[in-house]
Amino acid sequence: MSNVQIITGNEAAAVGVKLCDPRVVAAYPITPQSSLAEILSRYVEGGELKAEYVRVEGEHSALTVCISASTVGARVFTATSSNGLLYMHEQLHWAAGSRLPIVMCCVNRGVGAPWSIFNDQQDSVAQRDTGWIQMYCRDNQEIIDTIIQAYRIAEQVYIPVMVCYDGFVLSHTMMPVDIPDHEQVLKFLPPYKPHTILSPEDPRTINSVLFPGRRENPEGVLCDGYMEMRYKLQAAFEKARAVITETNAAFASSFGRDHGGLIWTYMTDDAELVMTGMGSIAAEAIAAADMLRNEGIKAGVVGIRVFRPFPTDDVIQAFERAQAILTFEKAISYGYEGALCSDLKAAFYGTGIHAPVHNYVAGLGGRDVKPRELAEAGRNALAMLDVRTMKNETRWLNCYTG
């Protein structure tokens, strides 16, 4: 029996979190995340969610509360946006280094200065190297379903997961969402089993200072040094790819919705032109691909659902037959190009993929991105096919200045 409700992305996220029964929620309100934090506090106040809601004075503390609560064995949740996420930066590394399966929503928003409350993905993309799994949602159904999957993934590989979705564009737009059944979610998501429980009955020091080398503990056991522990985080990421794919498949068989494992594809089988991006811009690219198909251009879309771990093998397979590739990114690595573009090209190195990769920066600070603009970029890429040498040039979509 389906239970479809027409709700915003933030409402979908709040319901998704509630269905997973976290025991501690700590968040500091920031636009466009605010209504998510508000709804969760209402759930806690009304007894619908049996969790402790910890009010904090800032995002650094919000994540620190989650780190502490997760360390003593609680399933936890937090959410933020933009400068709030940047304020967490230090603790993002700490959560990942501690191998705590924290789930957080990043409601993507441009970063100041200058101030913008509107959407882009510079906030989360700038946290790419903090050791968090990053998943990007293309619509509100994917938000609720991805949060449920995120807990199962995080608690299996002991890596925190950031569930990213576009601010306003999704967080404040209502669309039909099928709400999963609570019992079924609990069947899908086993109880959280901490790797180490910090408790007064078993006092211990966690994450003390390590020296460059490996050392024996007081019991004479040779323990990992800093580098070994960091290696294990990377090894866990390597293992996470299969876990994410398996979790998506298990979710699809339990709930009947398949959002793709690490990536999703749209009409790529015969596509000469393949557009790609993360989040709602990739959904817009589907509309652009439909426009191009109507003109007889074989266009397709690859949606990057998981940015870290990077879906190397999946993208090699998905872009194998492409003759032109376009990346649309709501972020840039200043001084070079879009981070997704760099990562894709690195994945293609040494494979048979030699198609030109065109990099577009789009939609910064809420600049509207329309399917017709993406389609036009696609036509331009095809027109340049016979140009032999490609310059590494990043184009800025719909951006004009003196």
Next chain:
Amino acid sequence: MHEVIWHGRGGQGVVLAAQILAESAYLQGFGGVTSAPTFGPERRGAPLTASTRISDAPIRTVSQIEQADIAVVLDPTVMTIVDIFGRLKNGGTIIINTPHSADDLSIDGCFTVATVDASGIARKQRLMVAGAPVMNTPMLGAFARATGLVSLNCVEKGLKKKMPADRAAANFSAVSAAFDVTVITPKHERD
């Protein structure tokens, strides 16, 4: 796909009207609906818009509507401030809350014009909030009449999704009154 832009002022229930329409259209059997406010801060009394998209298939477009098929004007005083026709397709439908007839309004271009005195209906039915007539819900009745996209029955169910039963009943009474008296002037043209 049918793209609808709602025009009004902050505090007039523009966003709620866009949401109730999405609920009603979904109940009507449209598989794809979205509703969105103007993104960003809102101020009471300032002109603003909200939007509803209605489609048979799930909607993948979340960008702003450039050219709407249907414009709904809750507050006719915004018509002189906001370029409503600049964001309405030629040949589209405009539904206006006004006591005047289409001929009395200076409308250039080829549009179907629907008029209804939603404020008058709300006043008559004492459907008031903080001393002001409620015009967002009666305009849903005018929308149903002018476009035929949603039935009154589905609007009533949509109202119940968004407000308690007693308020939904009071609002629906104004919805059906507006439905009855909406005047449609097809492809109104004026030199």
